[in-house]
Amino acid sequence: MSARIIDGKAVAERLRAGLAARVTALPFRPGLRVVRVGDDPASGVYVRNKDKAAAAAGFDSATIQLPAVTTEAELLALVGRLNDDPAVDGILVQLPLPRQIRQDAVIAAIDPAKDVDGFHAVNAGLLATQQPGLVPCTPKGCLHLLREAGASLAGARAVVLGRSQIVGRPMAQLLLAADCTVTIVHSRTRDLPAECRRAEILIAAVGRPEMVRGDWVADGAIVIDVGINRLPDGRLVGDVAFAEAAARAEAITPVPGGVGPMTIACLLENTLEAALRRRGVAG
Numbered sequence: 649m650s651a652r653i654i655d656g657k658a659v660a661e662r663l664r665a666g667l668a669a670r671v672t673a674l675p676f677r678p679g680l681r682v683v684r685v686g687d688d689p690a691s692g693v694y695v696r697n698k699d700k701a702a703a704a705a706g707f708d709s710a711t712i713q714l715p716a717v718t719t720e721a722e723l724l725a726l727v728g729r730l731n732d733d734p735a736v737d738g739i740l741v742q743l744p745l746p747r748q749i750r751q752d753a754v755i756a757a758i759d760p761a762k763d764v765d766g767f768h769a770v771n772a773g774l775l776a777t778q779q780p781g782l783v784p785c786t787p788k789g790c791l792h793l794l795r796e797a798g799a800s801l802a803g804a805r806a807v808v809l810g811r812s813q814i815v816g817r818p819m820a821q822l823l824l825a826a827d828c829t830v831t832i833v834h835s836r837t838r839d840l841p842a843e844c845r846r847a848e849i850l851i852a853a854v855g856r857p858e859m860v861r862g863d864w865v866a867d868g869a870i871v872i873d874v875g876i877n878r879l880p881d882g883r884l885v886g887d888v889a890f891a892e893a894a895a896r897a898e899a900i901t902p903v904p905g906g907v908g909p910m911t912i913a914c915l916l917e918n919t920l921e922a923a924l925r926r927r928g929v930a931g
């Protein structure tokens with residue numbers, strides 16, 4: 649079998665075009681502020697791409713660049729000012745942060761109504777209890793891709809490889825809400841290949857280059873690869889050994905051009921949702 653390629657770049661472009669049309673029709677411009685601390689080069693690329701995509705879709709977008717020596721107190725003070733600024737609908741602090749700053753403290757300081765990353769405990773709780781809130785962008789993008797790929801979710805056996813707060817856990821919640829039978833597997837799971845082979849839908853979000861081999865994938869599975877790993881030779885690969893997995897899967901996302909572009913499109917979707925909710929309009 650040779651898998652269908654799920655084209656995340658094309659799906660993200662369509663999503664962004666739809667959002668741009670909705671933003672144009674509004675009497676205001678949703679405001680997004682992206683905060684970058686330090687000079688991590690990959691973060692620089694992601695932040696620039698977010699800003700460009702937001703501006704192109706008509707959002708009032710700006711990046712705030714802080715030096716690598718910024719203290720936690722300084723960053724918390726900035727977050728406080730953005731929380732209080734009525735022109736700001738969405739706040740995103742790009743991760744990772746320098747070592748002197750506790751990521752959890754910063755996420756906890758963001759107003760949950762402006763938390764367009766969906767990382768705040770309030771938004772995690774709303775997702776877990778199936779109430780409207782802001783959903784983390786990467787898992788939200790994966791769900792869009794599954795639907796675009798025509799996956800039948802209700803009753804499907806879904807395996808999520810990885811249990812991070814920002815991808816694995818919210819991904820499992822979204823799949824559960826879509827009536828999948830969900831298993832989360834991780835580094836301490838016994839016989840990972842066998843667990844993954846049971847999946848009709850396999851989401852790999854473990855952050856290890858090409859860890860998922862072809863014989864971890866069931867014939868006919870749909871594989872969503874969340875990993876974005878830069879190899880020493882400069883190549884970008886996912887968490888899935890693409891060619892091996894594509895030989896068995898029914899459909900698969902590539903890296904690059906799969907989940908990554910969806911993360912940015914869903915950030916814009918979340919910013920529009922936050923802007924509408926803050927004005928009392930259901931997103």
Ligand SMILES: Nc1nc2c(c(=O)[nH]1)N[C@@H](CN(C=O)c1ccc(C(=O)N[C@@H](CCC(=O)O)C(=O)O)cc1)CN2
Pocket residue numbers: 693694740741742743744765785786876884903904905906907908909910911912
């Ligand atoms: N505050 C946040 N920080 C981080 C998040 C996040 O969702 N919120 N996710 C990642 C990085 N990330 C977004 O910030 C991100 C990563 C990759 C892509 C992407 O489009 N990748 C391209 C390839 C790009 C390349 O050539 O390097 C692709 O997969 O096609 C978008 C967003 C960590 N931090």
